[in-house]
Amino acid sequence: MKRHLVSIVRYEKPYESVKTAVDLSNGLEYLPKRGRVFIKPNIVFWTKKVAFPKWGVITTSRIVEDMVAILKGHGIEDITIGEGTVTHFPNDTETPNHAFETLGYNKLKLKYGVRVINVFERTFRKIDLGDGISLKFNEDFLESDFVVNLPVLKTHAQSVVSLGIKNLKGVIDINSRKKCHSPDAKRDLHFMISLLPSRIPPVFTLIDGIYTNERGPSFDGKIRRSNLLVASSDLISADKVGAALLGYSPIEVPHITHICRRHQRPLDLGDVEVVGENLEKLSRFHQYYFPYNKEGTLPLPMERMGIKGLSYRKYDSTLCTYCSGLNGVILYAISRAWKGEPWDEVEVLTGKAMTPSPGKKKTILLGKCMYLKNRNHPHIQEMIPVKGCPPEIPGVINALRKAGIQVDPLILENLESAPGLFMARYQNRAEFDESLFQVD
Numbered sequence: 001m002k003r004h005l006v007s008i009v010r011y012e013k014p015y016e017s018v019k020t021a022v023d024l025s026n027g028l029e030y031l032p033k034r035g036r037v038f039i040k041p042n043i044v045f046w047t048k049k050v051a052f053p054k055w056g057v058i059t060t061s062r063i064v065e066d067m068v069a070i071l072k073g074h075g076i077e078d079i080t081i082g083e084g085t086v087t088h089f090p091n092d093t094e095t096p097n098h099a100f101e102t103l104g105y106n107k108l109k110l111k112y113g114v115r116v117i118n119v120f121e122r123t124f125r126k127i128d129l130g131d132g133i134s135l136k137f138n139e140d141f142l143e144s145d146f147v148v149n150l151p152v153l154k155t156h157a158q159s160v161v162s163l164g165i166k167n168l169k170g171v172i173d174i175n176s177r178k179k180c181h182s183p184d185a186k187r188d189l190h191f192m193i194s195l196l197p198s199r200i201p202p203v204f205t206l207i208d209g210i211y212t213n214e215r216g217p218s219f220d221g222k223i224r225r226s227n228l229l230v231a232s233s234d235l236i237s238a239d240k241v242g243a244a245l246l247g248y249s250p251i252e253v254p255h256i257t258h259i260c261r262r263h264q265r266p267l268d269l270g271d272v273e274v275v276g277e278n279l280e281k282l283s284r285f286h287q288y289y290f291p292y293n294k295e296g297t298l299p300l301p302m303e304r305m306g307i308k309g310l311s312y313r314k315y316d317s318t319l320c321t322y323c324s325g326l327n328g329v330i331l332y333a334i335s336r337a338w339k340g341e342p343w344d345e346v347e348v349l350t351g352k353a354m355t356p357s358p359g360k361k362k363t364i365l366l367g368k369c370m371y372l373k374n375r376n377h378p379h380i381q382e383m384i385p386v387k388g389c390p391p392e393i394p395g396v397i398n399a400l401r402k403a404g405i406q407v408d409p410l411i412l413e414n415l416e417s418a419p420g421l422f423m424a425r426y427q428n429r430a431e432f433d434e435s436l437f438q439v440d
Contacts (some may be wrong), residue, residue, distance in 0.1 A: 003272065004271060005371045007027075008275075009276045018067060022206070024276050027232065035145035037147070038147050038201075040147060042150065044087070045218055046086075049414070050423070053224045054437060056213035056221065056224070057221075058103070061103045064081065064105070064108070067148055081252075082138060082141060082171065083096070084118070084120050090242045102440025104437075107440075117140060124138055134194060137171055141200070149203050149204065150208055151225065151242075153209030153211075155215060157318075159189060161242065161318075163243065164205035172196075177320065177321055180192040182318065182352075193255040193258075205238035206229060209228030211223055214287055215286075218328075223426060228341035237272045241348040244283055248288075297312065300329060308336070311401075312339040313354060326415070328418075330366075340383060351367075356377050366399075369389070371385045386399045393412050
């Protein structure tokens with residue numbers, strides 16, 4: 001059995017730690033001379049409203065610059081940094097540009113001559129991934145000779161982990177991302193993610209674990225300073241080891257299981273050779289899901305508050321990126337609206353698969369997908385739809401209030417300020433270093 005090389009290195013010094021990870025893994029063995037290289041960081045979300053990233057959500061600028069410098073040292077002149085950042089408004093181009101500026105990518109343009117692109121401003125090409133599935137990928141990514149994949153070491157509430165394979169979702173268009181959140185039980189999110197590497201250039205993956213994220217992928221997770229780097233020229237092996245560092249075997253991660261079976265790879269680390277640091281000693285369990293009550297009808301903290309008369313069912317894998325971004329803030333607004341009096345048997349449905357429960361007096365259908373699926377369902381006594389894709393904030397506020405939940409509109413209207421509430425807990429703590437997201 002062929003064993004694929006993966007390095008684990010402690011992050012200690014700028015450039016040197018990354019170079020050690022690259023060298024130990026022989027990560028650039030497939031890098032062609034004078035090739036076109038596409039660097040794919042992870043900028044899962046951005047807002048101009050608050051000082052945001054940060055930690056454990058977005059690839060550190062330190063790692064991005066170090067990889068650019070290493071590539072330049074190998075004689076690579078044609079380097080593109082590209083990402084498709086999620087924004088609250090799909091046609092928003094100012095926010096991604098603000099992210100590139102704030103993270104220092106524009107300085108990298110001046111310093112090293114790299115290009116920086118928002119993939120949503122570029123062209124996409126439909127690619128047949130097999131199994132009758134096609135998705136549209138950014139052409140700059142497809143036409144490169146080599147990809148440097150720079151995900152963050154984090155868990156994910158829907159996909160268990162979000163590492164190298166999942167990071168490729170950032171180079172497909174919006175409709176393809178929505179398509180990935182399929183209600184088809186056999187071709188679900190996990191299956192779709194596993195297809196992403198099917199028709200792409202050679203990839204070197206360096207997982208940025210300077211900060212790790214429990215209950216990721218976003219700012220409402222729990223961030224740790226872990227100082228780890230994982231590197232490999234084999235994408236599957238990098239993700240196997242990354243998952244193990246987060247406390248999961250490959251068989252516990254559905255999309256890794258799918259891709260291993262497709263490529264006849266073992267569902268353990270039997271075909272992986274780990275060099276550098278000791279995997280078992282560094283592994284730390286990171287929970288991936290947000291706890292709900294036994295019935296799956298309320299987040300556990302909300303049940304402990306004593307909330308009655310509301311069913312807000314646990315998210316599933318069909319909840320796409322845009323509705324997912326709203327979900328946490330809506331729950332927060334509802335919890336703040338609780339005054340101790342039971343609501344009138346309200347049910348909130350999300351995603352693409354849920355169906356109404358019998359006996360509920362008011363049913364909020366959050367998003368176009370829920371409305372189209374359930375608008376004629378016989379269990380609905382009073383339907384309160386929010387039809388947008390994504391749902392618009394005024395519609396969400398009106399729907400909740402129509403159901404008798406008097407949310408504070410400012411919480412939802414200031415949605416882009418929400419990251420500041422979560423990131424504030426890490427400020428003024430020495431281990432949460434702002435400079436790692438800056439370029440000198």
